[in-house]
Amino acid sequence: MWHYSVKVKQIFYLTSFHDWHKEVKQNVIAYGDAMSVYELLVNILGKERVSRSQEELFLYSRDSGAQPPRSADYVVLPKTTEEVQKIVALANENKIPITPLGGGFALSALSVPNRGGIVLDMKSMDKIIEVNEENRYVLIEAGVSQGALKAYLEKNYPHLQHSTPEAPPTATVVGNVLIQGHGHISPRYGINSEMINGMEVVLPTGEVCHIGSCSVGPYWFTRGPLPDLAGLFVGWYGTTGIVTKLSLRLFPRPKFRDVFAFFTDEIDLIPDAISEITRLDLLEDFFLIMQEKPDWMNHVFFILILSGHVKEEFVLKVDIYKKLLREFKGSGKIEYVENLHPALRKRFLDVPPLAALAADFRKGGGFQYTGAILPIHAIPKAWKKGIEIAHKYGMMCSYVHQILPGPSIMFGFNYSFNRADEQDIKNTRNALEESNRLTLELGGMVWKGELPAQKLMMERMDQSTLNLLTRIKKLLDPNGIMNPGNWDPTS
Ligand SMILES: Cc1cc2nc3c(=O)[nH]c(=O)nc-3n(C[C@H](O)[C@H](O)[C@H](O)COP(=O)(O)OP(=O)(O)OC[C@H]3O[C@@H](n4cnc5c(N)ncnc54)[C@H](O)[C@@H]3O)c2cc1C
Incomplete structure (x- = not known):
């Protein structure tokens, strides 16, 4: 104490x-x-x-x-x-x-x-304050959960949706946006921090600031054209201020959606396949999965979610993608899954897609992953090395990766462990550290990194950037009270 x-x-x-x-x-x-x-x-x-x-x-x-x-x-x-x-x-x-x-x-x-x-x-600041249909945004308090916002929109504005991460429904929208999370429409519209229209923030000194159009007028409909102060709070892990309100972009909910699955065993084909698939910019969601058990999952699965607001649009997209994958140069090695099991189809089409449901291999309730944000060309190396790391620590390899705009990838090195088993926890920490180092070696970044991962990132950061980070933190939080230890080069 x-x-x-x-x-x-x-x-x-x-x-x-x-x-x-x-x-x-x-x-x-x-x-x-x-x-x-x-x-x-x-x-x-x-x-x-x-x-x-x-x-x-x-x-x-x-x-x-x-x-x-x-x-x-x-x-x-x-x-x-x-x-x-x-x-x-x-x-x-x-x-x-x-x-x-x-x-x-x-x-x-x-x-x-x-x-x-x-x-x-x-969590007690849980009001959904306003939905502005014309300008397509929702203004919420910081404790509104993903589940509450989703349910509210489905009931009251079924034609609108927000970008929902595959996180537990009690995770907050603000927490996700502030750590630059990603949701089920991120491959199409961008990561979730790009969906901020405005924020109310309590600074570490107690002052209240407004970011975006709400700082000059009554509407929370856009962040610019203004100096973009959102960057002082996004990605900082609560070390620069407390967000109390958020305006988040909403998107039309499509009437038609379906899932298409392809698989391959050619790991080296993945970058080209991703480039080809994302060239058209028509996908709602796109993720890759692999699990060593059950055996049928031990392949590289490409999961594509296509959607359309009118039938013609949807049918056209489906035809285009089927043709594209048939004609892809490695097509002999990529197979279309004709009859996806209805349970799987539902799981992938659910929002959130719940692709990681089977991750509790050790039956101990512990789960952590290195969210590696990687350039596409680094995937084959990350894929193979990730399997080695998991095996080295006696774990089963399990992957869920989401393709992000760019394209880039959120490459999840997933580790499930038994929370009652000290050795399991130690193995997981070691595996995390190795996958964090690998991520940086491959030219990527660790997303939402724990303290040791932040340290690794800061060791790599160029000195003037690190100085700037330290100066901004000191300016905003002179007494160092906000979530101390995070993004702190001295700790
Ligand atoms: C099975 C599983 C699947 C997941 N899938 C995804 C996924 O698909 N996409 C994804 O993005 N994430 C995913 N996650 C990770 C995570 O659950 C989400 O990103 C989640 O939305 C984080 O929100 P939170 O409310 O739990 O944040 P917290 O963990 O509570 O907070 C995150 C950070 O923000 C700070 N913070 C929180 N609220 C405020 C505030 N009001 N003001 C200032 N700082 C604040 C905290 O101090 C902390 O540093 C997944 C997690 C699990 C367990």
């Missing part, structure tokens, strides 16, 4: 702050020097939304990945931006670390605190 000395008489130094500022100051002074951090947090949120109970802290000190547990001291559940501001102001004044938490499903312990302090669980 970490302890913080609380300077109760807070000095609020930014005169442009709102009325809440005065209110916190008065409250804090009124309660006198004897107040603990816990009491101050209760003063802001009430008892039912602050916890320091060991049982609850236990849950917040770990995730289902392979990283070691790290303890939290307090968990809070704010419901409004003002409450987030007050908590951040309190933490900043007293130099208490804050770790923002969405669903906690990044798997690389990005929302498990490194230095104790407050876990800011955003």
Whole structure:
């Protein structure tokens, strides 16, 4: 357990702050020097939304990945931006670390605190504020989950959809966007952080900023043309501010969809096949899968999702792709799966596609993957080496990779492990480290990397870029309270 000395008489130094500022100051002074951090947090949120109970802290000190547990001291559940501001102001004044938490499903312990302090669980900020049909965006609070948004759109706006990742439905939309995740329409429309139209952000000092068109007018319909400040918060793992609201692009939901599967055993053919398939830019989703067991899955499967808003469009796309794959130069080695089993067809057509459902080989509930963002030409080497790494640590190889625009690929080196088995966990950490190193050797980047992976990336980063990163962080978070340890070259 970490302890913080609380300077109760807070000095609020930014005169442009709102009325809440005065209110916190008065409250804090009124309660006198004897107040603990816990009491101050209760003063802001009430008892039912602050916890320091060991049982609850236990849950917040770990995730289902392979990283070691790290303890939290307090968990809070704010419901409004003002409450987030007050908590951040309190933490900043007293130099208490804050770790923002969405669903906690990044798997690389990005929302498990490194230095104790407050876990800011955003799940109670769960309002879907507005759907703007004409401009096709949804404005949500930071705790809205993937499942809640999907269900809401299906019920109220069945002609609209958002880009849904294959993550558990309780993962948040904001958490996914902030780690540059990808969803079921990303091959067509871009990764999910490109779908941000605007954001409301509480800075580490407690100020509230707006990013995008909402900073100059009432509509949250676009990010530019303005200096693109979203980059100060996207990809930073909650180390530069807390996003409280997000405007996300929506897309028309197609009426016709189907899945087409092809397979090959020629790993060296994969880059050319991907280039050929993505040349036409007509796919909704495109992923590759392989699993060593059951035997029928031990091939390179190309899964293509085609869709259309009108029948003619859909039929045309299907014809084009069937022809294209027949004529592909390696076609003798790529086979079309004529009769895909209905259960599999459903699984691939579901949104999210649930391609990784069978990943719990070790029956222990542990799962983590190196999400390698790789150039297409690196795939054969990554594929073969990935199998070697899995075998070296006594694991079964299992791949789910999504093709992203470019084209590039999110190449998932998947590791399932038994959480009750220390050796299994150790093997997984070693396998992760090897696949992270391999990713960088192949000219790629590790997506949503755990602390050791971040360190590897920073060691490779050119010095001036690293200096810039450090300067931006210091400017935004002068007291170093925001999710400390992440993207920190000194840690
Ligand atoms: C089986 C499985 C399949 C998956 N498939 C996919 C997939 O297809 N595509 C994909 O993109 N991901 C996938 N994931 C990874 C992950 O689950 C998702 O990216 C998920 O959406 C992350 O959201 P979260 O709410 O869990 O984020 P968290 O893990 O809670 O947070 C991620 C990071 O963002 C920070 N953060 C969270 N909320 C805020 C906020 N409001 N303000 C500032 N910082 C914040 C956290 O501190 C942390 O650093 C998968 C995971 C699993 C287990």
